[in-house]
Amino acid sequence: MVQLFLSLALLLTLSGCVQEVKPWEKETLSKETMEPSGGNALARKFEEHIYFSKEASKGGGGVAGGGCGCN
């Protein structure tokens, strides 16, 4: 599985769709507004709750971590 994703990552990098982001170029990626919760995790929790209780679907709502590697 890891190999599959690594191959995918390599392919994306080589194809030019993806540019290598250097560690010192991650200012924008580390912004709160880039997080799925937009910086308000509790608000996001409430929203998910309401949808979960009013609709017949669930799952996929929460995954840890944002789109950055700044820590």
Add this chain to the structure above:
Amino acid sequence: MQLRLSLPAMALIMAANTQAEDYVTFQYLQYQENDNRVSVSAPSVMINKDFGTDFTLNASFVADAVSGASPTYYAADTVSSASATTVDSASGASAYSRGKNIAADRVKYGNVSFFEQRAAGSVMLTSRFANRDELIVSGDFSSEHDFESISGAAEYMHWLTPAKNQSLSLGVSFQSNEIVARCVDEVNCDASSGASQEKQATAVNAQISFMQNINRTSYIKAALFYIADDGYLTDPYLNVVRNNNGVTADVVGEKRPEKRRGYGGTVRYANALTDDLTLQVGYRYYQDDWEVRSHTADTDLFYDLTHSWRFNLGLRGYTQSAASFYNGTSNYFTDELYATSDYRMSDFHAVTYKADVRYAFTKAFSVNLGGNYYDQSTGLKAVSLLTGFRYNF
């Protein structure tokens, strides 16, 4: 129980974010549905604290009071008007309103009142390793007078390359629910005691996700998930009508399969269009063996006007197909094993409009105010208002 506010535990793993920061936030939610249906008032608090560079603890707590009414079929008193039966939750909402072989004109569809109080909490610990991979473990509980839920989850996030532009995450969660179901035995449905029984249900959720930074201003994240629900998945407060021949009918509790297998995928794309403007777009596909299939699409736009003002506009669209055992009419079900008339299991679509604003007085202290308007094609409309503050320490 009516507004079953217990999410799969996986959904709670989301606070561990890009920039670890110590903060405490308080948020107050006011939620109101049309036709005086459900009304919720919920204060909540979350604290996030780093311990050194390798550990982050996040804990949250919410207490909510839910009141209002939920629509279902019920057996009206012989002399009753069209108004709904009023019962309090402690004696078991719809316990009064069932009956076998009753006159067909006593079958009504309307709101059954209830009042619920809930307390729920969550604790999550993120540990980071030398290569900055992360292990997140969390525990959650939720408690109502007729519903108890505890769950645990673990997720491992692995950076695929040293430059940390690709990551792979694997997460699993397990949830155990205890439900007090009244009037399970239709014949001996005692109105006062409700002949209650304790029922169990479990949920297992597994998810694999992949994140790729596309360039210095955008990333994409995709996930696949699988959910297995087992046990008592029926809503003990909802009824269906069976054997309605126009003269007599039975109003009995709904019944759902004791097993549900769902899976789906999500994809999210975030792009900082300019220094001040960020766009996020998300999509989810879901499908299960109850034949519910759904599509969810959402988009959010964030605008930082100054260092202090941030505006957020959001739009979400949702559409689902009905569960195979759903029917909303009063003269459909006969001896089918599974039957529900819960509108949430029907074929519908919904739109949410969202707007909120945040104002930061200093780097450490900010306040927020926002609102959502939810419009479902079943006729349900809901407004929620959220207000709160955040203090970084």
Add this chain to the structure above:
Amino acid sequence: MKKVLLLALLFLQLSAYEVGETLSNEMVTQLGLSEHSKLYVVDFFASWCGSCQKELPLIATLDHKVDHSEVEIIGIDVDKDPAKGLAFQKELQQEHHLTFRIINDAESQIIGTFNPIGMPTLYVIKDQKVIKIITGATDHIDEKILIVVKEQK
């Protein structure tokens, strides 16, 4: 297979200053690292980097503990927006008594040459040679550097 892929991905990055390598004379002059036998600690940071905000107060403490004739700490602020960087430095100087020399690298020219794999990254340099690299947020980094200082005596 995994190793090959990883190497291929790594190869896409430019070469970097690794442990044991010698810094170019231009770089030594630019950063002012020319005194022989003096140990230089070069720390790359930015205002938006959460881990850097945790690390810098520790480095400031370390700076007050060492003998400046033997050890010199130099900060490299890689903020693209110099105003943000300067405001951040001012805050550090006021709140954490940070007094060491800071070089602004808004164009990423210096950090691009060092090419570290993470942020923050700290290089220990002696006689123009890289003798230690510490990447990423590290607990008790001040003590860890003190150990290196003692080893080099």
